[in-house]
Amino acid sequence: MTFGEYIREHREALKSEDRRFSVRQVAQRIGVEPAYLSKIERGDVAPPSEAKIRALAEELGEDPDVLLAMAGKVSSDLQEIIRKRPQLFADLIRQLKSAPDHALLRIARDVRDGDW
């Protein structure tokens, strides 16, 4: 499923319950032209900028990191974290590439609990 298809699907779902989720009204709220949002949803153009994707995520109640990923992007705040300690993060992320989901969850939990 492409970025555009995903957005269309979820926007349409919301629209069926609330007319304020038309292409035109959502476009206006996130600050783009309706024709542009229409083209994005149909995959006629590439996904928009990170800022617009964030606005869209907020508007549709979706996870911005997931939408960004579907758009082929990585959140700029994550990139900044990595850029500050490139060796450590590059190494760690490559190690974690093939780790199972539960391992990533556990590490996040351990770090949150200060277990190091």
Place this chain on the structure above:
Amino acid sequence: MTFGEYIREHREALKSEDRRFSVRQVAQRIGVEPAYLSKIERGDVAPPSEAKIRALAEELGEDPDVLLAMAGKVSSDLQEIIRKRPQLFADLIRQLKSAPDHALLRIARDVRDGDW
């Protein structure tokens, strides 16, 4: 220290031992025009593409992830890893933002040793 300054410094250091590290010769080996490399080193233009930065890292014996970071970029292979599991990685990386270096090293080691 900027990307350009760093490159110039390290290239010059190599050049003092080996004349093959002139702007012209390095430029040729990494596949760009000498004038372009010159401008990069003086910060006259933005850092080059990821591919050229990798070639430069190889040529100068530097860590590509560090050079990419100085250029304001994050390796595309790391981005791909993140994009495949955006929620897990986004969460984890934000948790690790303020973790000390030794914690990151330890996690990488634990994962490598399969300690989960």
Place this chain on the structure above:
DNA sequence: ACAAATGTGTAGTATATAGTACACATGACA
């Protein structure tokens, strides 16, 4: 029935990215 709202086609724009091509003055070195 008709006014308002809707989705979309076409055309165009501004800015960024990632460079090339060539000429020229200076410096090394044999």
Place this chain on the structure above:
DNA sequence: TGTCATGTGTACTATATACTACACATTTGT
């Protein structure tokens, strides 16, 4: 002393990114 290599200034170029503006046919609500 001549030539060969070196670093750099100037002038372009091609492609990608991120949109806007407007018109128009269709659909929907009252």
